Amino acid sequence: xxxxxxxxxxxxxxxxxxxxxxxxxxxxxxxxxxxxxxxxxxxxxxxxxxxxxxxxxxxxxxxxxxxxxxxxxxxxxxxxxxxxxxxxxxxxxxxxxxxxxxxxxxxxxxxxxxxxxxxxxxxxxxxxxxxxxxxxxxxxxxxxxxxxxxxxxxxxxxxxxxxxxxxxxxxxxxxxxxxxxxxxxxxxxxxxxxxxxxxxxxxxxxxxxxxxxxxxxxxxxxxxxxxxxxxxxxxxxxxxxxxxxxxxxxxxxxxxxxxxxxxxxxxxxxxxxxxxxxxxxxxxxxxxxxxxxxxxxxxxxxxxxxxxxxxxxxxxxxxxxxxxxxxxxxxxxxxxxxxxxxxxxxxxxxxxxxxxxxxxxxxxxxxxxxxxxxxxxxxxxxxxxxxxxxxxxxxxxxxxxxxxxxxxxxxxxxxxxxxxxxxxxxxxxxxxxxxxxxxxxxxxxxxxxxxxxxxxxxxxxxxxxxxxxxxxxxxxxxxxxxxxxxxxxxxxxxxxxxxxxxxxxxxxxxxxxxxxxxxxxxxxxxxxxxxxxxxxxxxxxxxxxxxxxxx
Amino acid sequence: xxxxxxxxxxxxxxxxxxxxxxxxxxxxxxxxxxxxxxxxxxxxxxxxxxxxxxxxxxxxxxxxxxxxxxxxxxxxxxxxxxxxxxxxxxxxxxxxxxxxxxxxxxxxxxxxxxxxxxxxxxxxxxxxxxxxxxxxxxxxxxxxxxxxxxxxxxxxxxxxxxxxxxxxxxxxxxxxxxxxxxxxxxxxxxxxxxxxxxxxxxxxxxxxxxxxxxxxxxxxxxxxxxxxxxxxxxxxxxxxxxxxxxxxxxxxxxxxxxxxxxxxxxxxxxxxxxxxxxxxxxxxxxxxxxxxxxxxxxxxxxxxxxxxxxxxxxxxxxxxxxxxxxxxxxxxxxxxxxxxxxxxxxxxxxxxx
Numbered sequence: 009x010x011x012x013x014x015x016x017x018x019x020x021x022x023x024x025x026x027x028x029x030x031x032x033x034x035x036x037x038x039x040x041x042x043x044x045x046x047x048x049x050x051x052x053x054x055x056x057x058x059x060x061x062x063x064x065x066x067x068x069x070x071x072x073x074x075x076x077x078x079x080x081x082x083x084x085x086x087x088x089x090x091x092x093x094x095x096x097x098x099x100x101x102x103x104x105x106x107x108x109x110x111x112x113x114x115x116x117x118x119x120x121x122x123x124x125x126x127x128x129x130x131x132x133x134x135x136x137x138x139x140x141x142x143x144x145x146x147x148x149x150x151x152x153x154x155x156x157x158x159x160x161x162x163x164x165x166x167x168x169x170x171x172x173x174x175x176x177x178x179x180x181x182x183x184x185x186x187x188x189x190x191x192x193x194x195x196x197x198x199x200x201x202x203x204x205x206x207x208x209x210x211x212x213x214x215x216x217x218x219x220x221x222x223x224x225x226x227x228x229x230x231x232x233x234x235x236x237x238x239x240x241x242x243x244x245x246x247x248x249x250x251x252x253x254x255x256x257x258x259x260x261x262x263x264x265x266x267x268x269x270x271x272x273x274x275x276x277x278x279x280x281x282x283x284x285x286x287x288x289x290x291x292x293x294x295x296x297x298x299x300x301x302x303x304x305x306x307x308x309x310x311x312x313x314x315x316x317x318x319x320x321x322x323x324x325x326x327x328x329x330x331x332x333x334x335x336x337x338x339x340x341x342x343x344x345x346x347x348x349x350x351x352x353x354x355x356x357x358x359x360x361x362x363x364x365x366x367x368x369x370x371x372x373x374x375x376x377x378x379x380x381x382x383x384x385x386x387x388x389x390x391x392x393x394x395x396x397x398x399x400x401x402x403x404x405x406x407x408x409x410x411x412x413x414x415x416x417x418x419x420x421x422x423x424x425x426x427x428x429x430x431x432x433x434x435x436x437x438x439x440x441x442x443x444x445x446x447x448x449x450x451x452x453x454x455x456x457x458x459x460x461x462x463x464x465x466x467x468x469x470x471x472x473x474x475x476x477x478x479x480x481x482x483x484x485x486x487x488x489x490x491x492x493x494x495x496x497x498x499x500x501x502x503x504x505x506x507x508x509x510x511x512x513x514x515x516x517x518x519x520x521x522x523x524x525x526x527x528x529x530x531x532x533x534x535x536x537x538x539x540x541x542x543x544x545x546x547x548x549x550x551x552x553x554x555x556x557x558x559x
Numbered sequence: 560x561x562x563x564x565x566x567x568x569x570x571x572x573x574x575x576x577x578x579x580x581x582x583x584x585x586x587x588x589x590x591x592x593x594x595x596x597x598x599x600x601x602x603x604x605x606x607x608x609x610x611x612x613x614x615x616x617x618x619x620x621x622x623x624x625x626x627x628x629x630x631x632x633x634x635x636x637x638x639x640x641x642x643x644x645x646x647x648x649x650x651x652x653x654x655x656x657x658x659x660x661x662x663x664x665x666x667x668x669x670x671x672x673x674x675x676x677x678x679x680x681x682x683x684x685x686x687x688x689x690x691x692x693x694x695x696x697x698x699x700x701x702x703x704x705x706x707x708x709x710x711x712x713x714x715x716x717x718x719x720x721x722x723x724x725x726x727x728x729x730x731x732x733x734x735x736x737x738x739x740x741x742x743x744x745x746x747x748x749x750x751x752x753x754x755x756x757x758x759x760x761x762x763x764x765x766x767x768x769x770x771x772x773x774x775x776x777x778x779x780x781x782x783x784x785x786x787x788x789x790x791x792x793x794x795x796x797x798x799x800x801x802x803x804x805x806x807x808x809x810x811x812x813x814x815x816x817x818x819x820x821x822x823x824x825x826x827x828x829x830x831x832x833x834x835x836x837x838x839x840x841x842x843x844x845x846x847x848x849x850x851x852x853x854x855x856x857x858x859x860x861x862x863x864x865x866x867x868x869x870x871x872x873x874x875x876x877x878x879x880x881x882x883x884x885x886x887x888x889x890x891x892x893x894x895x896x897x898x899x900x901x902x903x904x905x906x907x908x909x910x911x912x
Contacts (some may be wrong), residue, residue, distance in 0.1 A: 190650035193613050197644040198639035198664035199713065204638075208663075212654040 020331020026301060030469070032233040034390070037382035040375045041397040042279070048269065048400055054415065055266030062259040070247065071267060078243040078271070081236070082229045088169035092317060093176025099310055101184040103301045111314060112181070116174045116549055118321040121541035122498040122515065123171040124234025125193055128522040129325045130158040130167055131238055138163030157160040165544035170321040172228055176221030183217030189298040202301075223279040230272050233501035234519060248407045249501055258415065265408040271533045272403035274335045302439040329538070332531030345529050358536055361513040366391060367504075368435030372443035376488065377435070380447035381473075395448065399441035404501035406535075409434045413506060426508040433504055435496040442495065443488040443511055444461040450476070487548055492542040497537065514540075561624055561716045561749040563587050563610065567821055567892065568619035570605055579605040581773035583619075587766070590747040592740070593778075594764030597756055602773040607719050610751065611644050612637035619884045622732070623716050630682060643715030645752075646724045649706040651694035651817040657681075657705050658690040660874035664713040677735050677809035683742060700731050711746065718743070720752035724759065736763060757797050762784070769793045791903045794834040801840075801874050802832040804905065815868055816840075816892045821899045830905040837863055839900060844884065850874070866892055 056539075063430040074528055100108045118126075133140050136157045147155040157163055191213060195205040209216075233245045244264055303310050336342045347353035376398070384529035390464055417425050424430055458480060462472040500515050507516060514537040521530035563586065570580040580602045595603035608614045610621055612628065612635060621629040628635040643664075651660050661680050665673045675724065681687045684704035694702060703723065710718055723739070724732045740763055743750055754760050760767050761781045768778040769792070777789045779782070781790050788794035805814040807823035807830075814833060823831050842850075842864070850868035857863075862878045874892060878884075894900070 188648060188650060190646040190648055193611075193637070194644065194646055194650040194709075196613065197611055197640075197642055197719075198709070199638045199666065201636070201638055214654070215654065416566060458877070504614075541729065 022185065024462075031376055033382050033386070036378040037394050039392070041394045042380050043375075044398050044401060044437060045414060045451050047409060047437055048404055050416055051269065051404075051408060051412050052261055054262035056070065058259040058263050058404075060265055060465050062257075066263050071121045071125070071264070074242065074244050074247055074264070075267070077161075078230065078245075078268075080161065081168070081241065081243060081357050082226050084161075084165040085172060085229050088165065089176045089327060090218060090222055092169065092173040092545065094180045094214075096173070096177050096314060096317060097181035097184055098454050099314060100296060101181050101266035101558060102459075103303050103310065105303065105307075105310055105314065111318070113549070114318050114322060115177055115314070116387045117542060117545065118171050119174040120545045121171055121322070121325055121538050122234065123168055123232065123435075124500060124522070124543070125160070125165050125239060125518060125538065126171050126321075126325050127235040127238045128518070128527060128530065128534070129328045130163070130254070132406060132527045133328065134158045139463055159239050160241055164239045165234050167239065168232065168235055170317075172225045173321070175224040175228075176218060179217040179224075180214050181220035185215035187213050187298060188359040192499070219279050219282060221241065223275060226275050227272055227402055228274070230268060231407075231501075233405075233407060238522065244271070245405050245501065247405050248411065249505070252407065252411055252414070252505055258411070265411055268405060268410060270404055272405070276403055307526050326535075326538070329531050329535045332528045336528050336532050339528070342529050345526075354533060354536070357512050357514045357517045357533055358540075360428070360511060361497055361515065361540070364432050364513065365493045368439065368496045369493040371432070371436045372440050372492045373447065373485050373489045375440065376443035376447040377478075377485070378452050379444055384448055384451040394499050395444065398444045401440045404438065406434070406438060406499055406506065409438050410502040410505035413437075428507045428508060428511050431503055431511075434502040435492070435499060438499065438502065439492040439495050442491045446488025446491065447481065450487075453484075454480055470552050483551070487551060490544045490547045494541050497541050497544070560590060562622075563717050563749070563751070564620075564622040564625075565606075565610070566622075568621065569617045570602075570609060570614060571617050575634070575696040576580040577578060578602075578737075578773045580609065580616075583770075583773075583775045585768060585775060585778050587749060587751065590744075590749055591765045592743060592750040592752070592763060593766045593768060594752055594754055594760035595768050595770055596757060596760040596764075597770030597776075599646060599741075599755055603768075603770045604721055606770070607644075607721055607751060607753050610717070611642050611719050612640050613644075634767055643710035643713065643718045644663055645710045645718070645720040645723045647708050648704045648726060649694075649726070651697075651702060651706055651709070653694055655692055656691050657686060657697070660694070660705060661709045661712050664709065669779055673731055676712055680712050681713075684708050684738070687839075696810045697857070699727050701733050703851040704738070705728060705809065709740070711748065718748050718750045720750065722753055722755070724754075725756075732759075740764075761797075767797075771796070773825060786898065788834065788901045789825045791832070791834070794903070798836050800834040800836050800901075802903075803835055803874070805831045805833045805902070807831055811827050815870055815872065816874075817894055819894060819900060821902070827902075832903045832905050834901040834903070835874060835894070835896075836875045839894060840866075840876040840892060841878075841895040842866065842890040842892040846889050848889040848891040850890055850892055852884060852886050852890060855886060856882070861900055866890060868892065 017452040030216055033478065098232065099105050100111050100115065105111070131139075134142065134155055134157065136142065136155075136159065139155070142153065142155050145155065153255075158167060187210065192205050192209055196202070200208060230243075231245055233249050234245070235371055236243050237246045237249070244267065248261050248264045248268065251257045267425075379398050380394055383391040404412075413430055417430055417433075424433075454477065459472050462476040463469070467475060500519055503513055504519065507513070514533050518530045518534045518537060520526070521533070561843045566584050568580055568583045571578045574626070580739040583602070583606060585593075595606060597603050605614060607759065609616050609629070615634055616629050618631070619629070620627060623640060626641055627633055651657075652663065655803055657662065657675055658681070662673050668731060677690075678687070681690055684707065686701060686704060687707075689697060689701060694705070697705065703726070706725070707720075710720075724736055727735055736759065751761065753762075766783060767784045768783055769776045769784060771790075771792045776797070777784060777793045782795055784793060788797060788800075794800045795802075803814050803816070804858040805812040805819070807813075807827070810820075810822045812821060812831060814821055814835060823829070850866045853867045853873075854863055855862055856865070860880055862880060862882060863886075864876045864878060864884070866874045866876060868874060871906060876892065884890075896912070
């Protein structure tokens with residue numbers, strides 16, 4: 009989504025497309041949309057059909073508190089991510105901060121660290137009683153020393169902000185980069201100071217980028233389970249998880265889920281609404297990068313700020329994981345546990361993680377191609393609707409997908425029940441929008457003249473599709489696929505709820521060990537997970553102008 | 560009332576080998592429109608940006624209405640110069656409507672005053688009905704006009720325009736140019752604008768300043784620049800001249816196609832180059848002759864003939880649109896200027912065509 013947003017953002021207004029109409033295409037795309045939409049509709053049906061008492065019980069007691077908790081966390085993290093993300097983007101794009109090129113990489117990388125792994129690290133270090141740092145301080149000074157607690161609202165907000173700000177960072181960075189220098193110069197000649205220009209012209213101009221990033225952060229927080237559960241802060245997602253995993257109260261879970269999905273829908277709609285009729289695409293001609301601001305005496309504070317963010321979101325968690333992994337490898341007993349837990353070891357977690365995520369990526373991309381072809385190559389109201397429908401997965405948190413699939417598969421496809429394929433299905437449903445957007449953006453940017461040339465050289469529409477279109481959009485498809493892979497790898501709640509007994513992925517193992525307090529044992533698996541995710545992220549980022557270009 | 564004076568302005572960019580602006584001086588007074596013209600990279604846009612305060616000069620003094628805004632140790636930031644600027648890409652703020660864009664420079668004034676000014680400006684360029692639109696919903700010409708009145712609304716001391724018409728297509732350009740010129744004249748604005756199009760410079764400018772490699776080659780009225788170019792570059796850039804070798808003898812100059820009844824300028828050696836435009840040359844068919852027709856380009860109102868003299872020298876000549884003569888014909892070419900021609904010392908960086 010990140011990449012496609014940036015691309016669409018640059019590619020400008022409506023343009024000519026090469027039309028390609030075929031009945032099979034409409035049918036296939038429609039079938040994909042139905043497949044994606046069923047779980048969502050099912051949840052609403054269950055919620056509406058739920059016992060009235062379930063609604064009343066929840067309305068009287070829990071919903072309001074959960075709503076308050078969830079909204080507070082979403083607001084705090086989104087706000088924090090915007091401040092940090094925009095601040096960092098401005099510093100690395102528009103000032104003479106040293107080491108900008110390397111920093112653009114480093115500051116994007118926390119996206120590869122699942123927030124619950126960060127949560128595990130900070131919890132182990134700072135837990136009020138028994139945390140490594142409070143313990144060490146107590147041993148040193150012989151008495152308890154007050155340290156910040158990672159538990160509760162502020163802890164959760166802080167840690168989630170650390171691992172979600174890159175969404176805002178990358179998108180607002182791209183927006184800053186595409187901003188014309190003359191825009192700010194015009195403001196200066198119209199009487200604004202440099203500072204006034206920043207607030208009245210620069211910030212509003214990159215606003216869509218910031219909002220797109222903020223939306224991703226907010227949806228992430230709505231769906232977040234692992235971190236809030238670890239840090240004992242109850243939100244909708246974690247409450248649904250408890251209903252499902254602990255009490256098996258599916259009616260309550262469905263009611264809570266429908267409220268959660270409703271919230272996500274409101275966020276999606278709000279982002280569209282806030283943007284309004286203003287369009288921010290600018291003509292590419294005469295683009296000149298704006299001049300870098302000399303930081304002067306602000307240089308040192310700026311370096312401290314950037315270094316602080318990089319330390320807490322990247323260096324500290326990675327460093328700690330590396331140290332613990334070393335400890336794990338030097339302790340025979342722990343090592344034994346890492347490589348053999350019951351009948352399974354690290355190798356099988358890695359394998360399970362990889363094949364489920366890769367399969368999900370391949371499936372999502374394959375399914376997205378007909379949808380993208382349909383919506384871009386034969387634009388109509390119907391095709392737009394199909395494309396929108398394939399993107400509702402954004403609004404459905406992992407726990408909700410899991411609930412829906414548990415119910416549906418049980419009823420309709422019992423032979424799939426308790427197989428890893430249900431896990432893969434959840435990944436596909438949840439991450440389908442990323443693949444769809446990637447494929448659509450790639451198709452949209454393809455100049456129609458390539459296909460027109462192929463037709464004029466004697467190829468049929470089908471031949472053109474296979475010989476020209478698909479090879480040309482392949483990079484875009486791969487980008488979408490690696491995004492699906494990356495997010496599937498990190499996905500926790502759906503995996504936990506849907507996996508067959510004994511089927512462990514890296515995410516599941518790390519989580520189980522972390523909740524049991526075996527953090528040293530969890531470290532090597534966590535490190536492997538982060539590294540795999542970082543590889544996928546690096547593949548995505550190397551295509552990004554914000555990372556690539558000199559400057 | 561409004562005046563800009565520039566003395567020995569210098570600007571060097573770290574990445575470039577030569578100076579972008581090299582010791583440029585000029586002054587411009589009330590209500591005049593000055594066109595800075597020259598090929599790309601000649602320093603005209605940099606000069607404009609230095610006046611606006613968007614670049615810092617390395618040396619030199621800029622005065623607006625007698626007040627120093629840039630000099631050694633003095634730098635007034637752009638927002639306090641009271642200079643309006645129209646950008647090449649218009650730079651209309653995409654997040655503001657046309658109305659808000661025009662009102663942007665009026666901050667701090669009374670609401671009623673802002674409303675009157677913006678409406679007056681919108682009326683001036685016929686954009687009243689577009690007030691509530693965002694820039695992306697305007698046509699190229701409308702954007703251009705909106706950008707113009709946005710710059711004019713705060714009543715700037717000086718209006719700067721950076722290739723303001725280059726993003727418009729040819730038809731529209733001619734029309735908008737006309738409107739803009741009459742508006743500027745009506746407001747009696749003092750204007751400096753940049754263009755690389757000599758026709759545009761001649762049309763829009765009360766005065767022209769020709770730039771070449773960071774230096775101001777010549778400044779004067781369009782007629783002065785066109786009729787008496789002071790450097791070969793100006794002669795070549797303004798009106799595509801051919802350069803013909805000549806020899807100064809007594810009070811005349813002898814060339815391959817006849818003797819010119821004008822003396823070479825004082826202090827010049829006797830080997831000179833005469834700048835000839837197509838309208839200064841004529842020819843008749845003549846079997847003996849001094850050259851031949853190589854090519855004929857039909858330009859609508861004219862035929863432009865390319866001739867090759869027996870020495871190999873190329874010359875261009877205009878003929879009426881009905882006078883169509885076969886290529887390859889032998890001709891006798893001669894000068895028919897009716898005014899003194901520009902003469903330069905030979906080997907003085909003269910590039911013939």
